[in-house]
Amino acid sequence: MQPTTSRGVLVTGASRGVGAAVARAFAERGDRVVVHHRGPGSADRADEVLGSLAGEGHVRLAADLADPAAVEALAADAVVALGRVDVLVNNAAMIAEPGSSASRRGDHPLDATSYEDWVAVWQRTIATNLLGPANLTWCVARHMLEVAPADGVPVGRVVNVGSRGAYRGEPDIPAYGASKAGLHSFGQSMAQHLGRHGIAVTSIAPGFIATEMAGYAMADPAAAEATRAQSPFHRVAQPEEVAAAVVALAEPAAEWASGAVLDFNGASYLR
Numbered sequence: 001m002q003p004t005t006s007r008g009v010l011v012t013g014a015s016r017g018v019g020a021a022v023a024r025a026f027a028e029r030g031d032r033v034v035v036h037h038r039g040p041g042s043a044d045r046a047d048e049v050l051g052s053l054a055g056e057g058h059v060r061l062a063a064d065l066a067d068p069a070a071v072e073a074l075a076a077d078a079v080v081a082l083g084r085v086d087v088l089v090n091n092a093a094m095i096a097e098p099g100s101s102a103s104r105r106g107d108h109p110l111d112a113t114s115y116e117d118w119v120a121v122w123q124r125t126i127a128t129n130l131l132g133p134a135n136l137t138w139c140v141a142r143h144m145l146e147v148a149p150a151d152g153v154p155v156g157r158v159v160n161v162g163s164r165g166a167y168r169g170e171p172d173i174p175a176y177g178a179s180k181a182g183l184h185s186f187g188q189s190m191a192q193h194l195g196r197h198g199i200a201v202t203s204i205a206p207g208f209i210a211t212e213m214a215g216y217a218m219a220d221p222a223a224a225e226a227t228r229a230q231s232p233f234h235r236v237a238q239p240e241e242v243a244a245a246v247v248a249l250a251e252p253a254a255e256w257a258s259g260a261v262l263d264f265n266g267a268s269y270l271r
Helices: 017-029 040-052 068-082 115-146 174-197 212-218 221-228 239-249 252-257
Strands: 008-011 032-037 059-062 087-090 156-161 199-206 261-264
Touching: 008 017, 008 068, 017 032, 017 040, 017 087, 017 239, 032 040, 032 068, 040 059, 059 068, 068 115, 087 115, 115 156, 115 174, 115 199, 156 174, 156 239, 174 199, 174 261, 199 239, 199 252, 212 221, 239 252, 239 261
Parallel strands: 008 032, 008 087, 032 059, 087 156, 156 199, 199 261
Antiparallel strands: none
C-alpha cells in the first residue's frame, strides 16, 4: 500500500549504484526525490536516474560535498525543490586516488604510498565521506527543525550509508575505512542529540555490493570467487537490497532504531 503523504527525500551520490537504487526505491514509495550528483561529469547518469523515477516532483542537483559552501547551497536548493526535506540519505562517498604511487582503486597502503600522496588521499576522502555528510546534516536538520512537517510525517529521518570496512579494517584503503567509522560515530552522536527534536538517525554498514565502486572485487574469476566466498550465502549484495533497507530505516515507524548501525553484509563479517 502506498503512503497517503509524500515526503521530500534528498539522496546524495544518486547518479549510480546504491544511491540510484535508493532514489528509485523512495520514488516507488511515493516520495519526491532530489537526485544529487557531484558535478558535470555525472550529469548524464543523474539525468538517466531522474528519468527512471516513478511519480513526479523529482529534481537533479549537483554539488561537491567536499565544499562547505556547495553543501549549504545544495540544502537550500533541495528545500526550494521539495518544499521540505523530510529524509536525508548520506550515501555519497569516494575512494580517493593517490597520485604518483597510485595502484588499483585508490589503494594507499602505508608502506607503498608517498607521504605527499598519503596526505592528499586522507584530506580528499575525509572531506567528502565525513565532513560533507556532517555539514549537510547540519543544514538539513536545522531546516527540519524550522519547518513543520505534513500531518503524519515525522520531524525528520537521516540515514547514513557506512561500510563493513569501518569494523573489519581496510589495510589498503585506510582513509576510506576511517571515514566510514567516523560516519557511524557521527550518526550515533546525532541520534542522541536530535532525538529530543523528533529526528531519528540511523546508519547501515554494507559489505561488498555489485556496483562500479566495488568492481575491483569482481574483476576476474578468482577475485569474484574469493569475494563471494566471504558470505555463507556465497554472493554479494545487490544495490536494490541495500536500498530496501535504507527505505525501511527511514520509515515513520522506525524511530526506535535511531542510533543503530545495521550490519548488512550477508554474515561475511560479524562483530
